[in-house]
Amino acid sequence: WEFCRTWLEWMVQGKSHSVGLFRYMDVFKGIPFAAPPGRLEKPVPHPGWDGVLKATDYRMRCMQLNLLATDVVGSEDCLYLNIWVPQGNTVSTNLPVMVFIYGGGFLLGGGQGANFLDNYLYDGQEIADRGNVIVVTFNYRVGSLGFLSSGNAEAPGNYGLWDQHTAIAWVHRNIRNFGGNPGNITIFGESAGAASVNFQILSPKNKGLIRRAISQSGVALCPWAVNRNPRQYAEEIARKVGCPTDSGMVACLRRTDPKAVTLAGNVKFNPIVHNLALSPVIDGDFLPAEPDTLFGNAADIDYIAGVNDMDGHIFATLDIPSINNALVSTPVGTDAGIATYEEYTANWGSKPSDTDIKKTVVDMETDYIFLVPTQATLYLHSDHAKSGRTYSYLFNEPSRIPVFPLWMGADHADDLQYVFGKPFTTPLGYFPRHRDVAKYMISYWTNFAQTGDPNKGESSVPVTWPEFASNGHQYLVINNKMNRDSVKQMLRTSDLIRMLKLVVDEVGYIAEDERSRAQAANEVRRRRKTGELPPVYPNGWYRVLDSHMLERGDVTSVTVLAK
Numbered sequence: 001w002e003f004c005r006t007w008l009e010w011m012v013q014g015k016s017h018s019v020g021l022f023r024y025m026d027v028f029k030g031i032p033f034a035a036p037p038g039r040l041e042k043p044v045p046h047p048g049w050d051g052v053l054k055a056t057d058y059r060m061r062c063m064q065l066n067l068l069a070t071d072v073v074g075s076e077d078c079l080y081l082n083i084w085v086p087q088g089n090t091v092s093t094n095l096p097v098m099v100f101i102y103g104g105g106f107l108l109g110g111g112q113g114a115n116f117l118d119n120y121l122y123d124g125q126e127i128a129d130r131g132n133v134i135v136v137t138f139n140y141r142v143g144s145l146g147f148l149s150s151g152n153a154e155a156p157g158n159y160g161l162w163d164q165h166t167a168i169a170w171v172h173r174n175i176r177n178f179g180g181n182p183g184n185i186t187i188f189g190e191s192a193g194a195a196s197v198n199f200q201i202l203s204p205k206n207k208g209l210i211r212r213a214i215s216q217s218g219v220a221l222c223p224w225a226v227n228r229n230p231r232q233y234a235e236e237i238a239r240k241v242g243c244p245t246d247s248g249m250v251a252c253l254r255r256t257d258p259k260a261v262t263l264a265g266n267v268k269f270n271p272i273v274h275n276l277a278l279s280p281v282i283d284g285d286f287l288p289a290e291p292d293t294l295f296g297n298a299a300d301i302d303y304i305a306g307v308n309d310m311d312g313h314i315f316a317t318l319d320i321p322s323i324n325n326a327l328v329s330t331p332v333g334t335d336a337g338i339a340t341y342e343e344y345t346a347n348w349g350s351k352p353s354d355t356d357i358k359k360t361v362v363d364m365e366t367d368y369i370f371l372v373p374t375q376a377t378l379y380l381h382s383d384h385a386k387s388g389r390t391y392s393y394l395f396n397e398p399s400r401i402p403v404f405p406l407w408m409g410a411d412h413a414d415d416l417q418y419v420f421g422k423p424f425t426t427p428l429g430y431f432p433r434h435r436d437v438a439k440y441m442i443s444y445w446t447n448f449a450q451t452g453d454p455n456k457g458e459s460s461v462p463v464t465w466p467e468f469a470s471n472g473h474q475y476l477v478i479n480n481k482m483n484r485d486s487v488k489q490m491l492r493t494s495d496l497i498r499m500l501k502l503v504v505d506e507v508g509y510i511a512e513d514e515r516s517r518a519q520a521a522n523e524v525r526r527r528r529k530t531g532e533l534p535p536v537y538p539n540g541w542y543r544v545l546d547s548h549m550l551e552r553g554d555v556t557s558v559t560v561l562a563k
Contacts, residue, residue, distance in 0.1 A: 016087070026085040037159070043162055096181060097181065100137045100187075106192045106278055144265035155253070164200060186449040193218070194219065213298075241264050312362050
């Protein structure tokens with residue numbers, strides 16, 4: 001049935017349906033949290049509406065490339081949010097609030113997620129019902145219209161981050177009228193959405209708006225999370241649509257067909273281990289400084305961050321297609337191994353199997369793209385924390401994709417189906433063990449949203465999850481077989497040390513090339529001078545990890561090589 005909610009002078013109409021005995025779910029879809037945005041401009045407040053707004057259907061996602069990057073989907077008028085409110089015998093009040101930020105490489109995505117038989121990935125019902133929390137999802141601008149930056153004040157960029165901030169601020173102002181507690185807002189996200197979560201708690205613009213945060217496979221320190229050369233990509237897009245690259249570039253881009261500008265955002269990307277072409281920038285405003293210097297802003301925010309054990313698999317397959325083919329070997333040159341190679345292959349023995357080789361490549365990509373920057377982020381949050389608590393996890397429930405090899409662990413985004421309770425909503429596609437994983441993750445996540453402690457809340461959990469810094473940097477391994485051994489210490493510490501000895505482009509050199517060590521090192525030096533490669537330690541990792549776990553000699557050896 002349909003009903004109305006009122007806040008301030010406006011009314012909104014949603015739908016309610018039964019989800020169990022004396023349990024109901026109020027659902028609102030398509031509430032505007034900002035006006036239709038100006039092109040390459042910050043969002044502004046919505047002017048409101050007359051009468052009652054019917055909020056019963058998802059709105060179009062923000063304008064973006066389709067999956068094949070051949071056409072454009074979505075709309076510029078896209079800044080809308082969706083709300084799920086659990087109800088019992090009495091009207092809910094003062095509920096914790098969980099606001100989800102989707103991933104998609106800052107290029108793709110929408111607040112409802114992928115759709116299969118009208119079952120949207122980011123449907124918040126299972127989390128809301130099982131955890132007794134309010135769930136909010138929303139759209140933000142992506143691609144050219146969300147993250148193009150001129151590198152100066154004309155079009156500073158980060159419009160997608162401003163959209164996210166505006167949605168969070170809207171929730172803080174209005175969620176009490178939906179039964180929520182504005183003082184207990186948890187933001188959570190995956191991949192680029194997880195990095196966005198990290199950016200949001202680091203930005204001074206969100207002071208007082210966010211109580212807790214969860215980053216699933218992505219943080220602000222990831223090498224792909226900050227664009228170090230935005231002007232280059234802006235000029236490339238401008239040339240594609242016939243705009244000048246001088247002082248008239250931004251004005252021209254603003255009056256150009258937005259579909260053309262979006263299509264032009266299909267620029268040639270560096271490998272993801274270097275950076276994305278369209279991503280957040282240090283703009284001096286939303287992000288006033290380097291991310292690793294802003295953790296004081298998150299000192300009172302409780303924080304969970306973690307990775308999937310094979311987050312790098314999907315990206316390794318782009319570089320080396322033989323990874324998933326059991327009938328095809330992944331070649332390793334006898335002289336290919338620069339410093340990183342020797343570290344990662346130390347346990348291979350004289351005759352490594354093809355599986356050993358492929359898993360090593362996946363481990364390397366996982367470490368560089370996700371795990372190492374996440375560990376650095378956990379150290380930074382823990383070091384700067386006042387009242388904020390820090391928790392670390394590793395998700396390793398094996399991937400369900402049948403074409404993947406048997407040695408596969410959890411691929412990138414494999415965790416989302418469990419957090420959003422898909423084993424419950426599509427039971428025929430899952431086994432009981434998968435429902436266990438979903439129950440565990442929803443319990444930990446919603447307990448955390450309620451209390452700041454994933455162990456304490458309305459839901460029981462299988463294992464007590466200790467704080468990160470409580471006793472030797474502890475973390476929780478999440479899968480379907482959780483027991484007391486699921487709590488471990490010093491997540492892949494040896495991998496962190498290996499990664500700080502990294503000479504970038506490791507996958508190409510290790511898996512494909514026969515170059516000598518000297519040739520490889522010289523090539524890296526040349527490409528680093530020309531800006532084709534990033535610094536050895538992107539986004540300040542070394543300042544963190546060196547102080548926590550490395551001997552000074554390790555850092556010195558890499559620094560010399562980088563000169």
